Amino acid sequence: MAELQTLFDYTGHLPECPTWSEEEQALWWADILQGELHRYHPASGEYSVLCFSEEVGCFALREKGGFIVAMRNAIWLTDRRGLLVQKVCDNPSNPQLARFNDGGTDSQGRFYAGTFWGPGDYNGALLVRIDNDLTPKVIQCDIHGANGLAFSPDKRWMYTSDTPNGVIYRTPLNEQGEPGKREVFRQFGPGEGLPDGAAVDEEGCYWSALFDGWRIARFSPQGDQLAEYRLPVRCPTMVCFGGHEMKTLFITTTRENMDAAEVAEYPLSGAIFTLPVAVAGMKKSLFIER
Incomplete structure (x- = not known):
């Protein structure tokens, strides 16, 4: 059995969106409620923090350097120091009621960011995509809390989850990566935990952090649970693959x-934990601007 360890001596408020930089061989992540991006370099132990004026729901590393960052009121391009360079678009939700949450990139280097509907009175959140020319496009609605974004290795499926509603969806993609009609991939019942952030491995299996479930679970492309990994904390928020061999x-x-x-x-x-696994994960694309 692989041994679960803490990455280093760190605990945050709401760490999310872990992102492995292959170029730097370092892990980046956001602490949403603190409005921060964190970086840790395992080989040297170097640790640093970038601070922002609002919550940072999700982000991606840019091919041109720096980040694309989904803050409460808007999505921005930043430089390597986290300084805001260009506003891409306003939050298409009501920013007073819905902050950005989970997000990431697809194989074409486009950026996706979902929102979390704070009042919880109906499914008022959405998923927006920023294309390579910086055009925003709302691609899904009817969501309470957007999470779990990941893509299959064959580029045929996009996975998302709606955490408060306890469901993972998959959405077919055409050759241009445009989404069709989403369908239920797996529904969770009481005591199983709620599907939060996720990642996909090279075999096409979906790894989900089960919030309030004390565990990480790996699901086959057909939605069957293949394995689970217990944690010493109740609420994991997201997973990503990294390291030299991913x-x-x-x-x-x-x-x-x-x-x-x-x-x-x-x-x-x-805290942030590390777990050696037998199968390599899919690498996250950089955000590409054209």
């Missing part, structure tokens, strides 16, 4: 909305 699973977790008693009992809530 066979290290990085797992972000949170301590959001936990009282002092739970944090004291489970002090690693908010």
